[in-house]
Amino acid sequence: MASNKNKLAFLSMPAPASYVAGLGRGASGFTTRSDIGPAREGPSAEVIAEAQAKRGEEPEIDPEQFQDPDNEYGLFAGTTYEQDDEEADKIYDDVDQKMDSRRRARRCARENAELAKHRAERPKIQQQFADLKRGLSVVTDQEWESIPEVGNLTRKKRRKDERTFVVPDSIIVGDRSKTEYENSLDTRQQQANGFETPADTGTMTNFVEIGQARDKILSLKLDQISGTATTSGSATSVDPKGYLTSLNSVVLKTEAEIGDIKRARMLFDSLVKSNPKHAPGWIAAACLEEHAGRMVAARKLIKAGCEQCPKSDDVWLEAARLHNNDDAKVILANAVQHVGQSVKIWLAAADLEQDVKSKKRVLRKALENIPNSVRLWKETVNLEESATDARILLSRAVEVIPLSVELWLALARLETPERAKAVLNKARKSVPTSHEIWIAAGRLLEQGAMGDPDKSTESRDKELELVDRTIEFGVRALRQHQVLLTREQWLKEAERCESDGSPRTCEAIIKATVSMEVEEEDRLDTWVGDAESAEARGMVGTARAVLAYALKVFPDQRNLWRKAADLEKAHGTKESLDGVLSQAVHYCPQAEVLWLMSAKEKWLAGDVPAAREVLEKAFIANPESEQIWLAAVKLEAENGELGVARELLVRARTVADTERIWMKSAVFERQQGQYAAALETVSTALSKFPKFAKLYMIQGQIRQMEKQYSSARASYAAGLKACPKEITLWVLASKLEELDGKSIKARALLEKGRLVNPANEILWAESVGVEERSGGAAQAKAMLARGLQECPTSGLLWSMSIWAEPRPTRKSRSVDALKKSKDNPLITCTVARLFWTERKIEKARQWFSRSVATEQDKDIGDHWGWWLKFERQHGTPEYVEEVIRQGAAAEPHHGPVWQAIAKDDKNVGKSTKGLLAMVADALQ
Structure with a gap:
């Protein structure tokens, strides 16, 4: 109890003078409503x-409480400000002012430029x-008063005044009568037609008045149409055809278009009134008025424009256009009074005339006013029918305008050759800077030389x-x-002369x-490029001239002679080609290809003695050239001189002891049926050239024809040992085993060949063929899949894969093949054959053409054979002849079927056309 009493006594005791409730929790004192009155001060700062x-809190320190206001702030506050410091500050101030004055000019210039650019891009309204505004100084009071009101263009709806009106009694009675029903019959209807009552309403309909109102409205509409009604008193007569035509010509405009026309009309009205001298x-x-269909207003406006802008020929021409022919003549006659020096006005006036005589009269009047207009002279001369009158006019024209090259050239074309020379001489003296005159002189001399036979x-x-x-x-x-003139400009002039018939x-x-303008070291390449580009544009004469000039500078360049010969072969005659080749072998006697081209052209022309020569x-020029020796042998063999050909081969083996000559000797003996001599020749050649694979092939093929399979197998084995990279040897050895009935050994040989020559499409294709011929379709398909894995871009394998697919899936397979093989010609030919099977003739023809598009593709003879076979079945005789012609010109050498037929001894000496026909027959 004592403790409780002490506690209560403590609570009733007055608080100390410095006590603040909550001071220990961070409070600084507060005031309540009861404190108002005898309030006490809060605790002091101490x-x-x-x-x-x-x-344990640190008191906050005011950073300014220790600062002396007399001293400056900063790092050196409190230090003594001496005279040196003051001098240094003055120096720094001078430097700052100097730098600022140096930059001020550039800064002001930059700011002024930016400001000018800104004002140019975004000028002020004023x-x-x-x-x-300057033009407003001449505006009179009457013009100010006649300015129209712009109108309300704010597109805001105006508030309508709410007005009320008293409804007439007639409307109320009429509305009341609409809901009433007729309960009695009309006596007139009873007397006329019996009991007839209206169907829907209780009132009678007066159809006569409706018809009269309709006729009246129609007549009013007819009266409003301009040009279709003619009024005489109160009667109106209308042409029904003209009325219908005018109705068709009426253009219905939407409200938006009408609003745009009105706004544009107000703008143009303001424009022509503010600046009446502005012709546009x-x-x-x-x-605008013409577009709106107001021709009268348009003519009125353009008439005012002619009055305000009489010196503008465009305004007069527009006025003539807006009026009919007779009125336009009057307008242009007035225009001539104001702008008599305008050529356009005179030409427009001449165009308005219908007969030639009137046109001449107008143009000659124009020449009296504007004698120095070339266009007016040309138009006047064009109207002349006789050459004499035209010549007289042009003579006068060149006197008036001696600097016009066109008029001089036109006069020269009309004169005789002798007079034309004099005209061109005068023109050259009058216009010494014109190259056209010199070119015209050259053409004139050429025509004179070639014109007289x-x-x-x-x-x-x-x-x-x-x-x-x-x-x-x-x-x-x-x-x-x-x-x-630049070099390119002269070349263009040369091409123009060629086009005009002046080679x-x-x-x-x-x-x-x-x-x-050609550097000395770049001349050859530049001239070859010029010739090729000219030939690509069809300018054969220009290309020929460039190559001829290049050959005079570089007569020992065999490639240049070859290009010239190819150009003549493609675009020239036999005589021109023979002339180029004769010069070529004279300047480049060591160029074997030029000799062979010359001999071949003479042979194809039927001149065999000249080819021999x-x-x-x-x-004589190339005694050890195997190509020339072999060409001579081929010439003699195909012309029936077999003894001479054999003698040439013997001499060739002595003079030019090459492997190819030995091989051709063995082939020649085999073609003549001398198998023993051929084998002897091959044996001798193998002792000299043991690494030449074709010798082993010839030896094996001869023994295979003689049914000596073991000897042929030994020849192929020796060849594979000496030349393991020769693919044809592996294929021949495999076919020999198949022919001998040993498919397993053939399969093993091909597998060994694939190991020695990985990723070879020919070996994979032959392996697939072995499986197919052995009757293993599943094994062939698996082999084909393995081949495509190893050769994913092979056109040959993809072609086989397409034909291995069922018919419905071949097209999708061909799409994959085209993507993988990058448009291989074999795939292209296969796609053409697919279209052929689907009877899509035109597409098949296009794809066959694509399969022989490039020079490399043209060398595949099987494609030409397929195309010929296709045209024989579905094409016309013209198509067949065209394919044969193109195939013979291409002279193909590759293709499995083509090589098998072309290298057959029975087909020796046959032409390319004959071989092509045989290939087309053999293809299946």
Whole structure:
């Protein structure tokens, strides 16, 4: 009890003077409503600091309490400010001012440029209308008053005034009567037709009044259509056909278009009133009215435009366009009074005339006013029917306008050759900087030389040489007058001359200018490129001239002669090709291909003695050339001179002891049926060339034909040991085992060959063929899948895979094949055959054409055979002949069936056309 009493006594005791409730928890004192009145002060700063110190808190330090306001702030505050410091500050201030003055000019210039650019891109409204504001100074009071109101363009709906009206009694009675029913019969209806009552309503309908109202409305509409009604008093007569035509011509415009036209009309109206001397504004305003169908308003506007802008020919031309023919003549006659020097006005006036005589009269009147207009002279000359009158006009024209090259050339074309020379000489003196005149002179000389068939060859050649000298002199004269045409421009002029039928002038231009602007080390490549590009554009004469000039500079370049020969073979004649080849072998006697081309062309032309003569000369120049020896042997063998051919082979083996000559000797003996001599030749050759695989092939094939399978097997085995990388030997050895009935051994040989020659499509294809011929379809399909894994881009294997698929899935398989093999020609031919089987003739023809598109693809004879077989079945005789012609020109050498037929001894000496027909028959 005592403790409780002490506790209560403590609580009733007054608080100490410095007590603040919650001070230990961080409070600084608070005031309640009961404290208002005799309030007491809060704790002092010392008491608060003491309490915070007891709790372990650090008192906050004011950073400014120790700062002396007399001293400056910073790192050196409190130090003495001496005279040196003041001097240093002055120096720094001077440097800052100096740098600022140096940069001020550039900064001000940059700021002014940016400001000018900004104002140019985004000018102020007052700047945009500054010219219009200046023009307002001449506006009169009447013009100010006649300015129309712009109208409400804010697109805000105006608030309508709410107005009320008293409803008339007639409307109320009428509405009331609508709901009533007729309960009595009309006596008129009873008397006329009996009991007849309206069907829907209780009132009677007066159809006569409805018809009259309809007729009245229709007549009003007819009266509103301009041009279709003619009023005479109160009666109106209408042409029904014209009315229907006018109805078809009426263009219905939407509300949006009508609103746009109205706004544009107000803008143009404001434009022409604010700037009445602006001709395009009047033209645009008239076009707007024409578009709106208001022709009268359009003509009225353009008439005002002509009055305001009489010096603008465009306004007069627009006015003439908007009026009919007779009114347009009057308008253009007025226009001539104001703009008599406008060529367009005179030409438009001439176009309005219907007969030629009136056109001539207008144009000659125009020439009186504008004698220096080339266009007016040309139009006037074109109207002349006789050459004499045209010549007289052009003579006067060149006197008036001596600097017009077109008029000089036109006059020269109308004159005789002798007078044309005089005209061109005058033109050259009047316009010494024109290259067209020199070219025209060259063409004139060429026409004079080639135009007379009675001239001798010598005189014609002299005149043609004069063309070269004229063009060369012209190029020099142009250079003296500082007229420097580029090399490309001269080449274009040469091509233009060729297109116009002047080949010698073209050649003369090439001779004079083709070496311009070309470095000495780049001449050959540049000229070859020029010739190829000209040939690609179809300019054969230009290409021929460029190559001829290049051959004069580089006569020992055999590739250049080859290009010239190919160009003549493709586009020239036999005589031109023979001339090029004769020069080629003269300048490049060591070029074997040129000798062979020359001999072959003479042989194909049927001149066998000339071909022999060429080859004899080739022997002298190249005594050890195997190609020339073999060409001579082929020439004699195919012309029936077998003894001479055999003697040539013997001499060739002595002079040019090469493996190919020995091989050709063995093949020649085999073709003649001399198998023993052929085997002897092969044995001798193998002792000299043991690594030449074709000798082993020939030896094995001869023994195979003689049914000596063991000896043939030994020959192939020796060949495979000496040449394991020769694929054809592996295939021949495998076929020999198949022929002998040993498919297992054939399969083993091919597997060994695939190990020695991995990823070879021919060996994989032969392996698949062995499995198919052995009757193992599943094994063949598995072998084909393995081959495609090892050779994923093989066109041969993909082609076999397509044909191995069922018919419905072949097309999808061909798509995969095209993607994987990158458009291999074998796949392309296979796709063509698929289209053939589906009777899609045109597509098949296109794909057959694609299979022989490139030079490499044309060498595959089997594709030509398939195409010929297809055209025989589905094409016309013209298609068949075209395929045979293209195939014979391509001269293919590859393809399994093609090689088997072409290398058969029975087909020796047959032409390419004959072989192609046999291949087409053999393909299945």
